[in-house]
Amino acid sequence: MESFGEAEGEMNDLIFGLIYSSISLATPILLVSIAELIVEKGGILNLSIEGSMLIGAFSSFIIAYYTNNLLYASIAAALSGLLLCLLFAFLTITLALDQMVTGISLNLLALGVTSYLYRASFGWYVSPIPPRIERTIATFEIPILSRIPIVGELIFNHIPHTYVAFIMVFAFWLLLKTDLGLKIKAIGEDPEIAETLGVNVNALRYFLLFMEGIIAGISGSLLSTAYYNMFLDNMTSGRGYVAIALIILARWNPLLLFPTVYFFNFIDALQLRIQAIGLAWFPYQFSLMLPYLFTILALFIMGRKVRGPSSLAKPYRRLR
């Protein structure tokens, strides 16, 4: 029979774990969301971030497995995510193809290629014990701040990417207030007029997608080399699409990304805990459903008739 104190201690651990996971698991989504937010401000809807993340997850895993060097793994992730994003950029900017269809196609391509190459590397049948890497990205304790009781451990004891993500959101928020931010907003509202005013719409969009590719690749790598130490087919499970939904909920305002992303990840962390606890009457499949249901529900409640940048997802062709 547990003492009350012990039970209370378990509860605290539960809550603590929940909040900690919310913050740490949010990192990839936060990174991808802020990058995509800026790209969307510039008028492009890039659904293929899902694919970029997946490719990043795969390539970083492979490199980490064979070289045991996490830095190389991150670089591989960045490069591969970048590659897919540049392909997307070429198809949607230079060829001005439909952005939604292109995004979906590239995601399927990423899925096919990663699944295939994974099996080509480790054997045709996925063994019950999937290959794992030995070291994952370590958490980094911020020197003084992490000593603060409770709060210190919660907030200041994460992998460095978490801090970077947080800063990045602020940085991009500031960016939007500068001259460059003005240009980005302009090409997202009316690229033809922006072009007339001397902004090189296509070049700027390429630049934004370039940045996004690197960020998406690295955030994908966190899945396979930080939170888990393996790669699974379709590891990203729609997180890229969720990011897109979260941007809509945040009304394309970087600061509002914080509450939206963290709240979503709270739900995600919650469902993981529920699965771990293993409530007999609550099938684990319903836990798994929660994040997706939540996304739809949130869109229904708060995502109505929200107007994004006026020329979002519209193909743009220079008339010369």
Add this chain to the structure above:
Amino acid sequence: MMIAELRNITKIYPGGTVANDNVSFNLERGEIHALLGENGAGKTTLMKIMSGCLTPDKGSIIVDGRSVSFKSPMDALKHGIGMVHQNFTLIPTMTVLENIKLGLMDRKIGVNNLVEDVEKIFSKLSFPKVNLNSPTYMLSTGEKQKVEIARLLLRRIKILILDEPTSMLCGFEVDRFLELLSSLKLEGCSIVFTTHKIREAMKVSDRITIIRSGRVVATLRRENIRSEEDLVNLMIGGRIEMKTVMHKTRHDSSLLLVKDLVVANDQGVVKVRNVSLELCRGEILGIAGVEGNGQKELVEAIVGFRKPISGKIIVNGDLRYIPSERELGVAYSLSILVNSIVGSLDDKEFKGKWGAINMDEARKFSERIVSFMNINIPSINMLVKHLSGGNIVRLIVGREILRAREILIAEQPTAGLDVRSSYLVRKSLAELASRGVGVLLISSDLDEVMELSDRVAIIKNGEIVKVFNRDEMDSRLIGEYMLE
């Protein structure tokens, strides 16, 4: 002394339209030069080439004696050439200040200095006070125009190009605008503006170049022009008997009744205030007014695109509509054949067995439109997106005129058409009326409105301020009502 020259400019659009055919044009230092021509003559294209928005297929541009080539409007701006487009280059959802900043990106100007400079220019040119932090969609046409001009002046341009600057102004505002041009000239600007209104060109220009069907017909000094009629002949190229068919008006039955209509636009601003009007069989009711006074929202409410806040609209018959926003009327990626029956999908004559479309009837009708409006195309299976702009307008206008049985709402029915097609359309509208069709004519071409309408309702600030009968019509009077 020439400050700029365009030599042997040729520009052909994809699809084959020859917009400029070996055009040569020059601008003298410190002059006001009017480029006069009908809609579709090639004026805008030429000016876009001069300002760097388009590159010519053949020909050269010379500025200050040196041959230049503009890869973008920015290049032209660096040479001191700036253009105010007909539809303005202001991003509606961004503020005035943001728009100005956007136009001055390559110069490092701090925000405070910018605000000061802008206000200085505004007062120097006696512009009204404009809130720099309001989004530009809230500004009136006149205000937008001034913001555009101010932005260019802040760059200290030497050559100012204006494309149809008075198309959305009228009477009083036009006069004020022309005075502005004169004062800009005194400041040392060389000015080119395009227009199809002879009177304005005559009022303020030093020289006038007439352009027709992509070619320069003549360049004349103002003092050498004897009368407006000479210009008319040069613009049109020969006399066309433009007699309208007189029709009898029958007032027996009301086709369209609007009562106390109140309509707001997307931003929630009330644009139609308690408008009441009635359209009867066999009459042409013209709505005259400066663009932006509620005509758009009025038509949208009547046609059913926009729900009015209050009031009644009673439509007593089959309604056909020529939209001023032509994109509404065609599906670009579908064929001419399919587009011919857009809007008629539920009509009996196109219905075949089991919910199918009677393709033979559709084909016949499609060919009828093509021959009626003289659309020159190889096949009706061609996709609409491959048609020239003029042909698309012909398709839409022809389709609606041929299908009009009881009510026709015609918004800018001749905009984008050449002279012959315009005449054909006007004749057809009159014919429709004589056959009993009620036509609601919304046009910014006052001559057209006066020529065709049995009654003219003048709309200002969303209200019908006066309705003129045919015998009462006087252009000056109408102009005054449109502005007071």
Add this chain to the structure above:
Amino acid sequence: MLVNYLLLTRFLLILTVIGSAFIIGAVIIALCGGNALLAFYWLFHGAFTPMLIPETLIRATPLLLISEGLVVAFSARMWNIGAEGQFYIGGVSAAIFCVVFKYVMLPLQPIALLFAGLSGALWALAPSILKVRYGINEIITTLMLNYIAIYFVSYLLQGPFRDPISMFPETESIPTHLQIPVVVSGTRLHLGVVFSFLVIVPIIYYFLERTNYGLKIKILGANPKAAQYSKIHSGRVMIQSMLISGFLAGLAGGIEVLAVQHKMRLELSPSYCQYGYTGIAIALLSYLNPILTAFISIFIGGLINGSMTMHRMASIPVGMANIIQSLIMVFILIGYYVEDKLSWRVLERLKGK
């Protein structure tokens, strides 16, 4: 004249796209140390040898139904990415229906299939309403519902409707009198194949290209503003096109369960080439033409079967089919661009005459 030129261009383009995808596939195989020529030999053998053609047609059937549905939805510019989920929901509905009515000795297959189709349509209802009424992007909502569907079906198969005998998560076997019969003895070629190719395809073609309603869908997809102008009830058409798409995907699931698998299992759609997503590629590759869709479905069906043979005989991972299909999707997009450019050229030539 003009039309012939354009059709020829399109045909050549499709060939180029498919060819390029195969070439890159071959390169990937070679890079991973395989023998590309051998691999492709087995691929085509597994797909199109006369003896195996019935199998190809069987494989093509769910692809066909799903793609035809997507052609309808895409023509209205409703991007239904949820075909996979609708397929599963349809399958599990048919299975549940048969399990419930297993003691009724009547040919209830049509009702079961109807039920499957309606369930699929229902699964597409929410995203379509959310899009029409609230402007919420249907790509995200349909995709989310895919995941929800898979998990939901997994729950049903491991919980309430689990086959008490089997150790796998699947339903009981469908009793023989409720299965869809085979029409060619000696093969597995079932009535569903015949029905899909000979009934559904002409219906969809006639519907989209020749009826009043079909034209409304196309006009809506081509220019939503023009649709409003021509008094088309955009909202209604958008929802209905999604429902049709969902219905067909659900129907596909039902047929697959009743005719091929004879039970509902978690892997109704092969994990290495999911029907719901492959259907998207097929619909796009066929330029939203219902007749062409049928041919391409057969082709892709063959591709999938062939890749299994290729796997057995030349040790190439089955995922190659997926890669080729994804490459086809990407290349067809480039093909759209090329076709657009070429059509201008063709036009200029004709104008010159």
